[in-house]
Amino acid sequence: MCIWRFLLLATLLIGGCAIVGPASISNGRLVYTEVINYTGDQQVLNMIVRDRYAQTFGMLTVASVTATVRFRANAGAEFRAGASASSVDSNLVPLSAGVAYEENPTISYIPLQGEAFMRRMLMPITLEQAFLVRAAATGKFVGRELYLSTNGVQNPVGGPPSPEFQRLEDIHAELELTGAIYYGRAPAPAPGEAEYYVSLHDYGVEHTDDVQAYLEILGIEGQTVDGRDIVIPIYLAPGKRKNAINVLTRTALDWIRHAGSMIEVPAAHLDEGIVEPSDW
Incomplete structure (x- = not known):
């Protein structure tokens, strides 16, 4: 049983890193880019309208985006009742594994103002x-x-x-x-x-x-x-x-x-x- 425990742990660690890393980049990077571009367009439109009405205006520019990804893995297995205790193949039903992750972004802004x-x-x-x-x-x-x-x-x-x-x-x-x-x-x-x-x-x-x-x-x-x-x-x-x-x-x-x-x-x-x- 020790070898099976080792393989299970290795699968979770290696597979979790391989899946979560690219997935977090794919899901996060495009979303951040889209939101930054969209809100930038909104700021420009706001500047145009406010100047038309002779009001002061300003802008905030995104200085940096830092995202921390945290993930956790879980695994489970079921055993058949009544099977031979000496047979691992008959005892172990297909393994189940899962990976969950959360992303915590830190966004820094710099106001565009002054000289x-x-x-x-x-x-x-x-x-x-x-x-x-x-x-x-x-x-x-x-x-x-x-x-x-x-x-x-x-x-x-x-x-x-x-x-x-x-x-x-x-x-x-x-x-x-x-x-x-x-x-x-x-x-x-x-x-x-x-x-x-x-x-x-x-x-x-x-x-x-x-x-x-x-x-x-x-x-x-x-x-x-x-x-x-x-x-x-x-x-x-x-x-x-x-x-x-x-x-x-x-x-x-x-x-x-x-x-x-x-x-x-x-x-x-x-x-x-x-x-x-x-x-x-």
Whole structure:
């Protein structure tokens, strides 16, 4: 009987660890990720609505999630009555075993506030971040969310863009749809040269007018629109470098206010002056 007791104990210990470990990760990790993402979205939505109503807002970020898994094993066996005492096989009926575990998470939060938070909210997004958004989304409204101005063509916060800016984005969306425009990075730019550029390529005769209009709105000169590639450097700067694209990007606070301007608020709140009307 000693050997059977040893095998039973080994089975519980080895099997319990093998099953509980992966199961706890599979069940816990996805749930934590989903809840953190969902509550993060809720916080952003709350910020947008509160800013629309001219109220202060803040956020909590998850600093760490520590989960402790505790498990216990149990086993049982039944013996047949009347069987020969010398026969283990006749005495022992199939073993029963079970494993139960509980998970105790410890979640740490850090409030986003103070000087560091304000700096992050008021810092314009970088060109790299703007290009990531461009790569993840397409359409004529993407540029409206990214830029305050392009070569002096204005796109104000909380109101409609200028006709020239909207025309610029319409053309960009059309060229993007046909694969005739993309953003690239120079492999080794010299000091003072642009690190990024916009390339117009493989545009057919049906799009030459669009390309010409695109260049005219930007004030780009000296380019022949005949189907050949056109490479234009792009800078994050308010100044106007000649024959280049100079953009001013939005801040995170601009995005929140821009999104808030599109919220449909109750008419009673407008009549009572609880919230200001939007020009969107």
